[in-house]
Amino acid sequence: MNSPNGGPAPIKPNQPAQAAKPRLAVFKFASCDGCQLALLDAEDELLALAGQVEIAYFVEASRRTLAGPYDVSLVEGAITTPEEAERIQEVRRQSRYLIAIGACATAGGIQALRNWHDIDDFIQAVYAHPAYIDTLATATPISDHVQVDFELRGCPINKYQLLAVLTALLVGRQPSVPTYSVCVECKRRGTTCITVAQGVPCLGPVTQAGCGAICPAYRRGCYGCYGPTEAPNMDALGQRFLAMGAAPAEIVRLFRTFNGYADAFRLAGDKLEEMDRTSVQRRG
Amino acid sequence: MADITPKIGAYISIAKTSLQAVFDNLKAAGFTLIGPTLGDSAIECAEITQTTDLPIGWTQVQEAGTYRLQRRSDQAYFGYAVGPHSWKRYLYPPTLKLYTVDHQNGGFTVTPATPATPQYAFIGVRPCDMHAIAIQDRVFLHNGFQETDYKARRQRAFILAVNCTEPGSTCFCASMGTGPQIETGFDLALTEIPEIFLLEIGSELGREMLTGVDWWHAGAFELQTARQALTAARSHMGRQLDISALPNLLYQNLEHPRWDQVANRCLSCANCTQVCPTCFCSDVKDVSDLQNQQAERVRVWDSCFNLDFSHVHGGNIRPTNRARYRQWLTHKLASWVDQFGTLGCVGCGRCITWCPASIDLTEEISAIREEGTR
Ligand code: SF4
Numbered sequence: 121m122n123s124p125n126g127g128p129a130p131i132k133p134n135q136p137a138q139a140a141k142p143r144l145a146v147f148k149f150a151s152c153d154g155c156q157l158a159l160l161d162a163e164d165e166l167l168a169l170a171g172q173v174e175i176a177y178f179v180e181a182s183r184r185t186l187a188g189p190y191d192v193s194l195v196e197g198a199i200t201t202p203e204e205a206e207r208i209q210e211v212r213r214q215s216r217y218l219i220a221i222g223a224c225a226t227a228g229g230i231q232a233l234r235n236w237h238d239i240d241d242f243i244q245a246v247y248a249h250p251a252y253i254d255t256l257a258t259a260t261p262i263s264d265h266v267q268v269d270f271e272l273r274g275c276p277i278n279k280y281q282l283l284a285v286l287t288a289l290l291v292g293r294q295p296s297v298p299t300y301s302v303c304v305e306c307k308r309r310g311t312t313c314i315t316v317a318q319g320v321p322c323l324g325p326v327t328q329a330g331c332g333a334i335c336p337a338y339r340r341g342c343y344g345c346y347g348p349t350e351a352p353n354m355d356a357l358g359q360r361f362l363a364m365g366a367a368p369a370e371i372v373r374l375f376r377t378f379n380g381y382a383d384a385f386r387l388a389g390d391k392l393e394e395m396d397r398t399s400v401q402r403r404g
Numbered sequence: 405m406a407d408i409t410p411k412i413g414a415y416i417s418i419a420k421t422s423l424q425a426v427f428d429n430l431k432a433a434g435f436t437l438i439g440p441t442l443g444d445s446a447i448e449c450a451e452i453t454q455t456t457d458l459p460i461g462w463t464q465v466q467e468a469g470t471y472r473l474q475r476r477s478d479q480a481y482f483g484y485a486v487g488p489h490s491w492k493r494y495l496y497p498p499t500l501k502l503y504t505v506d507h508q509n510g511g512f513t514v515t516p517a518t519p520a521t522p523q524y525a526f527i528g529v530r531p532c533d534m535h536a537i538a539i540q541d542r543v544f545l546h547n548g549f550q551e552t553d554y555k556a557r558r559q560r561a562f563i564l565a566v567n568c569t570e571p572g573s574t575c576f577c578a579s580m581g582t583g584p585q586i587e588t589g590f591d592l593a594l595t596e597i598p599e600i601f602l603l604e605i606g607s608e609l610g611r612e613m614l615t616g617v618d619w620w621h622a623g624a625f626e627l628q629t630a631r632q633a634l635t636a637a638r639s640h641m642g643r644q645l646d647i648s649a650l651p652n653l654l655y656q657n658l659e660h661p662r663w664d665q666v667a668n669r670c671l672s673c674a675n676c677t678q679v680c681p682t683c684f685c686s687d688v689k690d691v692s693d694l695q696n697q698q699a700e701r702v703r704v705w706d707s708c709f710n711l712d713f714s715h716v717h718g719g720n721i722r723p724t725n726r727a728r729y730r731q732w733l734t735h736k737l738a739s740w741v742d743q744f745g746t747l748g749c750v751g752c753g754r755c756i757t758w759c760p761a762s763i764d765l766t767e768e769i770s771a772i773r774e775e776g777t778r
């Protein structure tokens with residue numbers, strides 16, 4: 121799948137027209153369902169998709185569930201409970217291609233904010249009967265547990281990107297999604313940069329494109345929904361925000377949102393927090 | 405006076421309010437007017453119809469990585485420098501569908517996209533941007549092949565240029581020999597002086613667009629006021645760039661430590677290349693439908709700061725920020741000369757203002773010049 125020399129083997133069985141269609145499954149782990157909705161939201165294309173694949177398992181869309189194995193499994197959500205940690209192993213066993221979709225599945229999602237805190241404190245604070253809660257201390261991406269063939273980023277994912285990935289798999293070529301920054305989309309769109317013109321901290325320069333740079337068009341700094349770019353210069357961006365007058369804690373919060381547990385964002389946030397701590401100590 | 409139209413090359417004066425009549429003539433001739441207008445937080449380029457759409461009474465302050473709108477104390481129509489947009493958006497759009505391919509009887513057919521070519525009148529093209537258009541002409545029209553969509557848009561475009569009497573603080577056109585005064589290539593060139601617009605007629609079409617407009621031959625005093633304003637502008641450039649010894653200065657300093665320093669600050673976000681009015685890089689993207697029966701090919705702006713841009717068989721030839729920043733700067737100020745016989749920079753200052761990391765190419769060049777090999 122990640123061979124630099126060519127695409128994956130097509131998932132469409134290379135047989136006469138009557139041959140079985142490739143089987144698609146959609147699984148949910150700890151998530152908000154928004155990424156599955158992106159698939160349901162692809163109304164026009166959904167029929168075409170149903171013509172190309174057999175939707176064998178997609179409980180959000182259909183009560184009919186067929187047992188594996190599956191040619192392609194789309195996996196939404198993070199791994200947050202012992203049950204999920206086991207279930208993802210079974211999904212992997214049943215799947216020829218496993219595609220992690222969305223910030224939860226690719227980086228742990230917003231629930232990975234727990235990773236910086238003591239899970240027991242949350243359980244005590246939130247649940248009337250903490251004893252019933254069986255959870256892991258962390259929320260982690262699918263790739264921490266099983267081999268993932270492709271990661272489609274986004275919070276939520278972009279339905280056109282999802283269709284492009286499925287189309288690529290159907291014909292057997294490498295899925296192509298842009299890896300450049302949100303700034304590139306922002307400029308194509310013609311938005312005036314809000315960092316430059318309004319002093320708003322924006323994660324666009326270090327975030328992978330995919331959303332079409334929606335937030336800056338509505339005067340919001342990018343929240344990093346599509347995760348870090350391939351080689352983000354987090355330190356430089358952090359320094360720039362500091363120079364613009366942002367408080368370190370504010371920048372740490374910006375780095376720690378939907379993709380806060382993605383390596384680059386996590387390390388940058390931790391580093392900044394550490395720097396802030398030591399400088400506060402020195403001052404104190 | 406209005407019944408006799410002025411000759412090409414003539415300098416005339418009009419009352420500021422008469423500019424609306426020029427706009428009306430352009431609209432009547434079928435042009436879509438694109439010009440500066442007040443956006444949310446900057447003077448942007450967009451479709452305009454009336455002179456009141458212009459940012460009258462507004463200006464801006466620009467610094468590396470910073471842009472802020474400001475009120476003027478007067479009601480100047482053109483009292484600001486270039487903003488985030490350039491005319492490149494309109495001549496060489498960021499996204500353009502090229503053609504559709506259909507699978508048919510074992511073969512395929514290609515259907516080129518044939519959009520109606522827009523007929524733009526660009527209002528307020530600054531001298532630096534006039535030169536940028538001339539540079540893109542070299543790239544797209546006079547370089548052994550022709551970019552047909554660019555050519556069609558370019559040929560239909562009307563240019564009302566505006567001389568710069570108030571350069572911005574990131575401008576350095578005087579260093580590049582591209583401003584603050586326009587010499588050629590326009591249909592009409594305007595200089596704003598108190599109370600009136602001085603116009604130079606650059607073409608037959610420019611002359612026609614003055615039909616019915618009240619004008620008089622520019623007087624000696626008006627001409628002198630304009631000349632003085634432009635001379636003053638020349639010495640009010642916010643930035644300077646010593647272009648002596650370019651391109652060799654860069655070729656001889658490819659291993660200069662300054663590249664590492666700037667790479668530490670650079671975000672590889674590509675903003676500089678997207679706002680630059682001369683950068684021309686693009687990519688083509690294919691999108692096919694699920695049945696694999698139809699595909700579309702779309703051209704999109706690309707950049708040497710995008711990692712995929714330098715991905716070739718076997719790996720990436722510019723895997724670091726250092727390599728990418730060096731590519732950008734050496735292309736603009738060195739190898740562009742080998743390719744197109746001109747520097748690739750016109751001193752508009754956009755890449756300085758709109759760099760979220762506040763990187764300033766004039767600083768980078770002077771650092772290399774001061775500490776480098778010559
Ligand atoms: S607003 Fe954000 S995404 Fe847009 S160009 Fe500026 S930094 Fe980049």
Ligand code: SF4
Pocket residue numbers: 676679680681682736748749750751752753754755756765
């Ligand atoms: S390199 Fe910068 S200053 Fe020069 S033309 Fe491009 S954007 Fe303008």
Ligand code: SF4
Pocket residue numbers: 677682683684685706707708709731732733735736
């Ligand atoms: S500087 Fe980069 S983006 Fe601009 S024309 Fe050169 S290679 Fe292309």
Ligand code: SF4
Pocket residue numbers: 669670671672673674675676677709758759760761762763
């Ligand atoms: S020089 Fe500035 S605008 Fe250009 S890629 Fe680097 S950080 Fe972005």
